[in-house]
Amino acid sequence: MSLDKIVAIAGKPGLYELKTQTRTGFVASSLLDGKKITVGMRSNVSVLSEIAIYTLTEEMPLKAVFAKIQEKENGGETAVGHKESKDKLEEYFFEVLPDYDEDRVYTSDIKKVIQWYNLLIKNGFTDFTEDESTTEETEEVTSKGTEQE
Known part of the structure; x- marks a missing residue:
């Protein structure tokens, strides 16, 4: 999946x-x-796969944010639940993603990220790494298709 x-x-x-x-x-x-x-x-x-989180320098794909959470939690669920206080949620998210844009990433966004991460882990989804070979193959097929037209 x-x-x-x-x-x-x-x-x-x-x-x-x-x-x-x-x-x-x-x-x-x-x-x-x-x-x-x-x-x-x-x-x-x-x-x-199309959602990203604002940082001070760029937009980070949600998959990369999940990978950082997974690294922090050693593959388990988050220590902080999505129903925690605003301060606890922001503190936790700052530990995971220190350069997130506090003006554009709201507490409700942090709650969703944490809730979604925990839900994915509970359902056995643990691979948040980018599969570069698949991306390269897709780009290769796309470029071949446009060359022939």
């Missing part, structure tokens, strides 16, 4: 794994309780 198949759906708790595409949207399975739902085209859906 990769972050390309994991989505957050506005108005729905937790994360969902994409199962199949339909004519009017797609079917997703909840990582919280395993229930399947149908999601329409009009729903606001965010793919985790």
